[in-house]
Every structure is written in C-alpha cells, then in structure tokens.
Amino acid sequence: MRALTRHGPTAMASVCAAVALFSLAAYLTLDPESSRVDIRQDTPSHYPLLLVHIATSVLALCLGTLQFVPALRRGQVHRTIGRIYLFAGVFPGAVSGFCVAVLTTYGPTAQFGFGMLSVLWFVTAVQGLRAVRAGRVAEHREWMIRQYALLLAAVTLRVLLPFLIVLYSPQLDTVYGGDQETFFREVYQVVPWLCWVPNLVIAEWFLRRREATKRGPDHAPLEKIR
Numbered sequence: 001m002r003a004l005t006r007h008g009p010t011a012m013a014s015v016c017a018a019v020a021l022f023s024l025a026a027y028l029t030l031d032p033e034s035s036r037v038d039i040r041q042d043t044p045s046h047y048p049l050l051l052v053h054i055a056t057s058v059l060a061l062c063l064g065t066l067q068f069v070p071a072l073r074r075g076q077v078h079r080t081i082g083r084i085y086l087f088a089g090v091f092p093g094a095v096s097g098f099c100v101a102v103l104t105t106y107g108p109t110a111q112f113g114f115g116m117l118s119v120l121w122f123v124t125a126v127q128g129l130r131a132v133r134a135g136r137v138a139e140h141r142e143w144m145i146r147q148y149a150l151l152l153a154a155v156t157l158r159v160l161l162p163f164l165i166v167l168y169s170p171q172l173d174t175v176y177g178g179d180q181e182t183f184f185r186e187v188y189q190v191v192p193w194l195c196w197v198p199n200l201v202i203a204e205w206f207l208r209r210r211e212a213t214k215r216g217p218d219h220a221p222l223e224k225i226r
C-alpha cells in the first residue's frame with residue numbers, strides 16, 4: 001500500500017503525460033484536416049472550440065496528478081497549482097468540452113455521454129472549490145477524487161477505443177461489409193459513456209470504503225467483519 005502511495009502518482013503522471021502528448025500531436029498543425037474527430041463544415045467555431053478544449057484539458061491532465069504528490073500537497077504550492085488547474089484547465093476545458101459535445105457528429109449517444117461528463121466535471125470542481133473555501137478539507141478531498149476520476153476519462157477513452165476496435169474487428173467484414181467508417185462510428189457509440197461511468201463508480205466505491213474503514217469495524221464492509 002505504501003509503495004502504491006509513493007509510486008502511484010509518478011506512474012499516473014507518466015500515463016497522463018503520454019496521453020497528453022498523444023492528444024496534442026494531431027492538433028499542433030492547427031489544420032482541421034488532421035483532426036481525429038469529424039469537424040462540422042457548417043460550423044466555423046467547431047474546430048477553434050475543439051482546440052480550446054484540447055489545450056485547456058491537456059493542461060488539466062498534466063497538473064491534475066501533481067495535486068496527489070504528497071510533497072506538493074502542502075500550502076501555497078498546492079493552492080497555486082490548484083488555481084491554475086481549475087481556472088485555466090478544468091473550467092474552460094469543461095465549457096468547451098460541452099460545446100464540442102453538442103457539436104459532435106457521432107449522434108445523440110455521444111452528445112449526451114460527453115455532455116453529461118462535462119457537466120459533472122464542472123460541478124465536481126465547483127463543489128471541491130466551495131468546500132475548501134469553507135474550510136471543509138475532507139469534503140474538498142472527496143470532491144477532487146471524483147473530479148480526478150472524471151478527468152481520467154481522457155485516459156480511459158484512449159485505452160478503450162483501440163481495445164474495442166480490436167475486439168469487434170471480426171465483425172468489420174461480416175456485419176459492416178468492410179465499411180470502416182460505419183464500423184468506427186458504431187464502436188465509438190459506447191465510448192462516451194464507458195470512458196467515465198466506471199471511473200466514477202470506482203471513485204465512489206473507494207470513498208465509501210475509506211469512510212467505512214475510518215469509522216471502525218461496526219461500519220466496515222460485511223466481508224471484512226466475517
């Protein structure tokens with residue numbers, strides 16, 4: 001457990017940095033043609049909004065993990081990184097994320113999945129901020145764990161999507177007649193939900209378990225008492 005606490009943030013930071021670099025790569029040219037998602041030709045603001053979303057969310061992804069490093073979690077450093085994380089990363093990332101969710105060309109499932117994620121990402125950040133400003137540090141920590149779990153949707157998505165593509169690839173010829181575009185669109189439908197719902201469930205489970213352990217054996221999960 002101690003090893004996890006010590007090396008966990010470093011491992012997580014490396015994964016997040018890799019995802020951030022991978023995410024940025026296709027957009028550094030500022031050319032809509034090289035975008036990995038379809039850009040609406042009838043909405044000139046789509047691509048700029050996507051760029052704002054990517055720049056601010058990548059910043060959040062890079063800074064988020066730092067907040068869990070014990071050495072940085074004290075005093076002014078934590079507060080300064082936290083403010084940049086929220087005001088330059090999460091808030092603009094969530095608002096622009098909501099806009100690109102509305103504009104996605106992958107249909108209502110993607111619109112609602114990503115839309116819901118952006119609302120929850122924003123709300124958990126506001127709750128975390130309100131809690132710490134009111135001096136409720138334990139509550140702040142809980143909201144920020146939920147917030148971080150939602151942020152990791154960016155990582156989950158980029159791991160899940162290739163995995164699902166490989167998993168369903170036997171159907172490419174049999175069900176989709178070799179049509180790669182239709183195949184990709186179908187596989188993509190589950191990702192806007194699957195990338196964050198399990199993360200939130202795990203975060204909630206972790207928080208409840210920690211709370212039960214803290215309150216002692218009377219409140220510990222049943223399997224521990226037996």
Ligand code: HEM
Nearest residue numbers: 023036037057058097100101104114117118121150151154
């Ligand atoms: C957690 C809240 C987030 C929400 C609600 C969100 C939402 C979205 C939406 C709706 C799209 C457009 C997808 C489409 O058109 O189908 C998108 C694309 C994108 N997002 Fe996010 N996102 C979030 C977090 C992040 C983070 C933390 C990163 C950092 C790496 C990120 C990087 C990207 C990139 C690079 C794209 C373009 C697609 C690609 O090239 O993979 N997003 N996001």
